[in-house]
Amino acid sequence: MSRESEQTQGAAEASEDALESWEDGPAFGVSEDKDPVCEVHVEEWIEGIDITSTADVPIPEKLVDQVIGQEAASIVVRKAAEQRRHVIMVGEPGTGKSMLARSMTEFLPREQLEDILVFRNHEDENEPKVRTVPAGRGSRIISERKAQIRLQRERTNRTLLFVALVIGAALLLATISSGEILTFIFGSFILVFGYFFLRTRLTAGDDANIPKLLIKHEREDEPPFVDATGTLAGALLGDVRHDPFQSGADLATPAHERVEPGAVHRANKGVLYIDEIRMLRMEEQQALLVAMQEKELSISGRSERSSGALTKSEPVPTDFILIAAGNLDSVQNMHPALRSRIRGYGYEVYVNTDMRDTERNRRRLIRFIAQEVRNEFKKGSGKPIPHFDRSSISLILKEAQRRSGRRGKLSLRLRELGGLVRIAGDLAAEEGAELTRAEHVTRARMIAKPLEQQVADRHLERQAEYAMLVNRGNRVGRVNGLAVLGADSGLSDYSGVVL
Numbered sequence: 001m002s003r004e005s006e007q008t009q010g011a012a013e014a015s016e017d018a019l020e021s022w023e024d025g026p027a028f029g030v031s032e033d034k035d036p037v038c039e040v041h042v043e044e045w046i047e048g049i050d051i052t053s054t055a056d057v058p059i060p061e062k063l064v065d066q067v068i069g070q071e072a073a074s075i076v077v078r079k080a081a082e083q084r085r086h087v088i089m090v091g092e093p094g095t096g097k098s099m100l101a102r103s104m105t106e107f108l109p110r111e112q113l114e115d116i117l118v119f120r121n122h123e124d125e126n127e128p129k130v131r132t133v134p135a136g137r138g139s140r141i142i143s144e145r146k147a148q149i150r151l152q153r154e155r156t157n158r159t160l161l162f163v164a165l166v167i168g169a170a171l172l173l174a175t176i177s178s179g180e181i182l183t184f185i186f187g188s189f190i191l192v193f194g195y196f197f198l199r200t201r202l203t204a205g206d207d208a209n210i211p212k213l214l215i216k217h218e219r220e221d222e223p224p225f226v227d228a229t230g231t232l233a234g235a236l237l238g239d240v241r242h243d244p245f246q247s248g249a250d251l252a253t254p255a256h257e258r259v260e261p262g263a264v265h266r267a268n269k270g271v272l273y274i275d276e277i278r279m280l281r282m283e284e285q286q287a288l289l290v291a292m293q294e295k296e297l298s299i300s301g302r303s304e305r306s307s308g309a310l311t312k313s314e315p316v317p318t319d320f321i322l323i324a325a326g327n328l329d330s331v332q333n334m335h336p337a338l339r340s341r342i343r344g345y346g347y348e349v350y351v352n353t354d355m356r357d358t359e360r361n362r363r364r365l366i367r368f369i370a371q372e373v374r375n376e377f378k379k380g381s382g383k384p385i386p387h388f389d390r391s392s393i394s395l396i397l398k399e400a401q402r403r404s405g406r407r408g409k410l411s412l413r414l415r416e417l418g419g420l421v422r423i424a425g426d427l428a429a430e431e432g433a434e435l436t437r438a439e440h441v442t443r444a445r446m447i448a449k450p451l452e453q454q455v456a457d458r459h460l461e462r463q464a465e466y467a468m469l470v471n472r473g474n475r476v477g478r479v480n481g482l483a484v485l486g487a488d489s490g491l492s493d494y495s496g497v498v499l
């Protein structure tokens with residue numbers, strides 16, 4: 001009994017502590033948000049916060065800890081990374097799917113990274129050989145190989161030159177003894193010609209023995225994150241470039257040099273992210289499935305009429321974790337076998353569109369503003385935007401409440417909210433203001449209206465001219481009809497507009 005009460009006390013203390021600090025703690029292990037919904041109005045609440053602007057807010061280093069309001073999805077991402085499982089991520093645009101996918105590489109081991117080399121195959125030119133070496137070794141192998149060839153070439157040249165000199169000397173002796181100058185001229189002409197001919201002959205083509213570094217990493221590189229959204233088949237699955245000289249022996253570029261890796265190969269030992277996977281053709285989804293099952297895929301020419309179509313490399317490793325994102329529709333239209341593969345060997349997550357309006361989440365949103373300001377700063381182009389003061393923070397928080405469309409919730413459509421942050425920041429930067437203030441956010445809201453809302457506004461304006469409707473003050477009368485103009489039903493952003 002006493003232990004129980006101790007525990008509850010401990011829990012209460014812990015939650016109080018969490019509210020006091022900016023630390024979220026680790027992103028994982030957070031199960032259910034039990035905090036009470038904050039009933040205090042944002043303007044009032046912000047007065048009790050221990051910062052003067054977003055500049056005072058510490059930002060976690062890891063990307064996964066910067067993701068806000070997607071605890072369940074964060075857990076899945078980490079689990080999937082640990083266990084090497086594929087993930088389907090479904091949710092509204094701009095709620096952090098790409099961000100979560102990108103953060104996954106932070107959990108993947110770096111030691112497993114591999115360099116991949118393609119070699120000429122002397123037995124069958126059209127089936128280049130593929131070798132895998134630990135990360136960082138690839139470039140060394142190539143430079144060693146190049147040095148070796150240079151050495152060999154120098155040696156050949158030296159021998160050749162020596163032979164030419166000996167023959168030249170013999171020729172000279174013969175000329176001196178016989179006195180026939182014409183033989184000498186003629187002989188040395190043939191000698192010089194023969195020397196250069198042999199030299200090019202003997203050294204030509206040895207370049208073709210240098211392997212091509214298909215996938216290159218440094219030892220300390222992070223595991224790759226490859227976004228293959230909307231790529232063509234060649235870019236996704238690899239391709240063999242067309243050779244304009246076709247089979248013209250000497251002129252032709254050797255097949256192994258024309259092999260190009262696809263996203264599936266570049267994502268080896270990392271994450272392959274594909275948004276709107278149903279946009280891929282069925283054959284491509286099929287090939288993707290093969291790559292996932294076999295963990296390797298040969299590279300062959302993708303355009304049928306090119307000479308590249310003859311070539312097919314040995315299998316190249318494709319040991320990636322697939323993250324397929326999109327809306328529900330796009331998942332339902334995906335290749336059934338592919339979907340089933342992911343369901344059977346991975347996770348499906350639905351990311352949140354809103355979160356509860358608690359103190360902790362309000363603080364997280366403030367951190368979000370700080371993150372966006374810092375991202376703009378790190379971008380390095382354009383003017384950086386000033387940090388947000390309390391008045392502007394409170395407006396952004398109110399906007400998040402409003403955009404959620406429900407009481408006691410905060411919107412997680414953070415890309416759009418970030419848009420408002422950026423426009424307000426731009427306005428402040430233009431003025432040279434030190435901090436972004438409430439007036440900037442108010443003005444930004446006018447500018448940041450979605451197109452649909454701008455159309456609706458125009459419509460309202462015109463209707464007002466004919467005095468068909470009342471949008472100011474109040475009047476006693478009869479309502480003949482009601483209509484709701486919304487920018488987006490999911491956004492329920494402007495559903496307050498009533499005609």
Ligand SMILES: Nc1ncnc2c1ncn2[C@@H]1O[C@H](COP(=O)(O)OP(=O)(O)OP(=O)(O)O)[C@@H](O)[C@H]1O
Nearest residue numbers: 066067068069092093094095096097098099414415
């Ligand atoms: N949950 C979140 N936490 C913090 N920032 C977020 C979150 N969601 C979105 N953002 C911000 O919005 C930007 C866009 O988010 P992201 O690209 O991850 O969205 P998405 O879900 O992949 O959208 P889409 O479906 O359009 O691809 C991020 O770079 C980040 O700045």
Ligand SMILES: [Mg+2]
Nearest residue numbers: 097098099275
């Ligand atoms: Mg995305």
